[in-house]
Amino acid sequence: MNEARPVHSNQTGPHEDLKKIVQRHLQSEFKKPIQAHNQQAFDDIHAKVMAWQGPVILDSCCGVGESTAVLAERYPDALVIGVDKSAHRLEKHSSYERSGRGQRYYVVRADLMDFWRLVEQADWPVQHHFLLYPNPWPKAAHVSRRWHGSPVWPYLLKFGGQFTLRSNWSTYLLEVAEALSLSDFRSNIALLDPQRLEPMTPFERKYKDSGQSLWELQADLGQSL
Template sequence: MQQQSRSITSNQSGPHEDVPSAVARYWHSDFQKPYAAHSEAAFAEVDRLLQNSSKPLILDSCCGVGESTAYLAARYPEALVVGVDKSAHRLGKHVAHQRHGETGEYLLVRADLNDFWRLAHAAEWPVQKHFVLYPNPWPKKKHLGRRWHGAPVFPALVKLGGELEMRSNWQTYLDEFALALACLQIPAQVEKLPTNLEPITPFERKYQACGQALWRLQSELTVPNLLAADELAAVRATLLT
C-alpha cells in the first residue's frame, strides 16, 4: 500500500516576519557549536577524495536513502556527488556506500549538516551545485529557528556558494528561504513544478501519489551582502502589512 503523505498545515499565512532579523543576527555571529566526531570523520573522508580529484563537487544535503544522490551522479557523470544525511538508518537502506562507473561517482556519508557545512566552508570547498531536496518545513510559526534559513548555520550554507536547488511541498518554506537570500541581496526563483515531474526522492513520489504540489527554489549563491539595518526593517515592515 502506498503510504499517504499529509498536506502541510501551519498557523502562518505567509513568510515569517522574523526572517530578516534572524538572518541579520546570525550573519554577524560565530556559530560555535562543537563539531561531532562522526561529522569530522565524514568531512575528512570527503576532503581526502577532493584533494585527489579534479572533478567538480556536487552536494546532496539531507539525502536520506541516497536515491537522489545516485540520480544526480547519473545526471552529472563528470562530477563527484556527495550525499550527506544525519541518519545512519536511512543511509543503511541504500544499496551501496560508494559507486563508480558509467552512472557516475558518488559517496554517501553520515554527518550533522550543522557541522558539515561549516567545515566545508572553512576548507573553501569548490561547490558547483548544491541540492537540498528534503522538505523539512517545521510548519509551526514558533519553529522558524529549526528551518535552515532561520538557523545559526544559514551563513555557512550560503557561503558555500554554487547553484542551489531546494524542493518542498510547502511553498511558504521556500518563499521564506528566498526572502532570507534577498536580505543578502541574492536573487532566487520559486516555482511550482509539473505534476508529471520524474520523482528523485521518496518524498516526491509520495506527493505525486497523493496529488500534492511540489515547489522548487533555484538560486546562484553569489557573494552575499547583507542589507543595511533600515533596509531590513523596511522588509520586515512590508511583511507585517
C-alpha cells in the first residue's frame, strides 16, 4: 500500500508572525487584477448559480472532484460548485463522477485567488464552504502561501454561512482558528473518528488508511462574537 506521509514542519505551533500577516491583509485591499480565464470560468458558472435560485455549497481545492460529487448527494437541496486550478486533477473527475453532474454539481477550473473575490463581489448565497485538505505549505517561510496567510483570506470571511476545514496537520487548523478570531469568529476543532469517517477525497482516504490523525474545524461565518 502506498502510505501517505505525515506533514513535517519546522514549526512547533502557530507561526509567530501570523497575527501581523492576517491583520495586514484585513486592513488592506487586494488589488491584483483578475485574470481573464478566471473571470470567464466564473462568468460561466455564475449564470448557473443565478438560475438555480437556491443555496450554494462551495468545495474549494476540490482536486479530482470526488468531494464535490459526494457533497451533492449529501445536500440534495443545494447546488455544489467544486473549484480547483489544476486541469490535470479535474480531468480525472470522470472516475468519481456521479449522476448529479451538470444538474446539481459542477467542477470548475479556476484559481481561488481570483475566484473567491468574484464570489464575494457577486454575493453568492453560500450556505456552506468546504476546504478539505488544502496544501499545508508546512515550511515556516511559506506561511503567506497558506490560505489564511494570503491576501484573499478576507474575502473568504465575507461569504457567510458554515465553514468546514479539514487537515492532517493540526497546526494548520490552530492557525486558521487564530485568523478567524482576529475577525471575531468563533471556531471549533475536533479530531475525526476514523471508525465513523467516510472519506470524501482520495487524500482523506490515504491519510485514514495510513493511520494519521485527521482534524476538522467548523465555524459559522454568519455569526461573529
